Amino acid sequence: MTRRAYSRLSQDRRRTDLLEATLSCVADLGLDRAGARQIAERAGVSAGLIRHYFPSKDEMVRAAYAYLMGQMTAAAEDSGAGDEQSPEAALAEVIAANFASPSLSGVKVSLWATFVGRVRVDPAYADIHREGYREFLDLLEARIHPVLVAQGGPADPSRCKQLAIALNGLIDGLWIEGSLGHGLYDARRLPAIALGAAEGILRLPDTTLTRHLALEDERS
Amino acid sequence: MTRRAYSRLSQDRRRTDLLEATLSCVADLGLDRAGARQIAERAGVSAGLIRHYFPSKDEMVRAAYAYLMGQMTAAAEDSGAGDEQSPEAALAEVIAANFASPSLSGVKVSLWATFVGRVRVDPAYADIHREGYREFLDLLEARIHPVLVAQGGPADPSRCKQLAIALNGLIDGLWIEGSLGHGLYDARRLPAIALGAAEGILRLPDTTLTRHLALEDERS
DNA sequence: ATATTTGTTTTACAGTCGTACAACAGCGAA
DNA sequence: TTCGCTGTTGTACGACTGTAAAACAAATAT
Secondary structure, eight states: OOOOOOOOOHHHHHHHHHHHHHHHHHHHTTTTTOOOHHHHHHHSSSSHHHHHHHHHHHHHHHHHHHHHHHHHHHHHHHHHOOOTTTTHHHHHHHHHHHTTTSSOOOOHHHHHHHHHHTTOHHHHHHHHHHHHHHHHHHHOOOHHHHHHHHHHHHOOOHHHHHHHHHHHHHHHHHHHHHTOSSSOOGGGHHHHHHHHHHHHHHHOOOOTTGGHHHHHHHHO | OOOOOOOOOOOOHHHHHHHHHHHHHHHHHTTOOOOHHHHHHHHSGGGHHHHHHHHSSSHHHHHHHHHHHHHHHHHHTTTTOOOTOHHHHHHHHHHHHTTTTTTTOOHHHHHHHHHHHTTOOHHHHHHHHHHHHHHHHHHHHHHHHHHHHHHTOOOOOOHHHHHHHHHHHHHHHHHHHHHHHHOOOOGGHHHHHHHHHHHHHTTOOOOTGGEEEEEEEHHH
16 A cells, blocks of 8 residues: 655645635535545645644634635725825725625635624634624725715714715625626626715715726726 | 324425424534434424435425525515505615514524525525525615605616615625624614615615604514 | 654544435324 | 325434544654
8 A cells, every 4th residue: 555645835835725625615515515535635635634733624614714704804905005096096996896806706705605604603703704894894984984074074983984884785795696696787787886886875976986997997 | 112103294384394494403503514313303303204305405405495585585575565655665664674673683694694605506596596686686676766756866777776786785785794793883773874875875865764764663 | 874753644433424215103084 | 993095203324524543754853
């Protein structure tokens, strides 16, 4: 019986390989069929190694959720961070980024939904979810405030937070349905729909946000 | 070995008992731990009986998803169906119904998310999801149109559909985060937040929808 | 070159999974 | 009451699960 050849990788590399293999399996097969052997195979590794990096398979899946959310919130925080833009352009970019690749992705939404299904069951999932949600809420609030000030509307913190909650809901909902690709409408309409609705929610004049759409298209 | 006593139930009753036990298990344990034996026990039945009502356990889970979505869309279609109301009140009721019991429910959101996670994997789930989404979209569109007409805004079908998509996104997103109960804000604020945002999306004057809030509270 | 460390593979095991199927029993018909 | 039908139970089985632990080998230090 000849043993399989292997090479030793850095701890971080092996760990993220395992986490990404976990996400890939969960997205393609579902949580129930994402077995330890399947995941190990996708990571190019044998099943026993999992327990060398994680106390249990469940713990690895939890870590994979945290890893995914970390990626997603980092991507969100990067969008609209160009300092030279107007507040309106920055907000429009944050919103529109959710409806373009790589955010608008069937894989991402599948993973997100699968894990959200565990939030009620497992407190660790609830913590990860709450943290990600809170961060995005804060980001939106920070982007909304200067826009309201520039446009001369009421901009007290309580109103900003309320608008952030509503805007986050809008983005989440449109992102989910858009990413699932049900074919009921063209997903390319989503940025315009989202920005138009956001103008309404924030009581901004029409085209305040949507006029930044053309730029987005040219850049990609 | 004495056999367990049992009584024969009607086919429909037994079937829905199994479906509800399936949903209960999936909500409490997650898809992977919702085994045939667990489900059967909750239905007050032995595991072998499952295959007498469904060709396989997977098929039963699919049927449970269809059953859940059927309940939810039926509940949505019942809300705001009183003929004597103004169009504005009817729309407000449809929106607000999502943020009160029994719609606003951690169990429901957990199930919804868990199943949505399978949409990309299994075409049967995709069909069920698309159908439910389409129905709610149509319902919203039908409720939006008379409001726009009454308020004198543009009400062409294309605009109505676009607004329905945005409104559905808003409702979905707020419903999810609200039902998960992360404790970042009081979920009782959601009806007001949703109606206020809807007024903005539809470009209606303030309080067009929110003024129907007090009535809702008194009734319940 | 040799020894040491430890990341990795392999094997083994107890438990659980979905399911096939034979035996049983509740219930209506005769 | 007895029969026949079939909804329901109980059991057995092979496949698969996560995991423990021993055997091994790749990289590093000496």
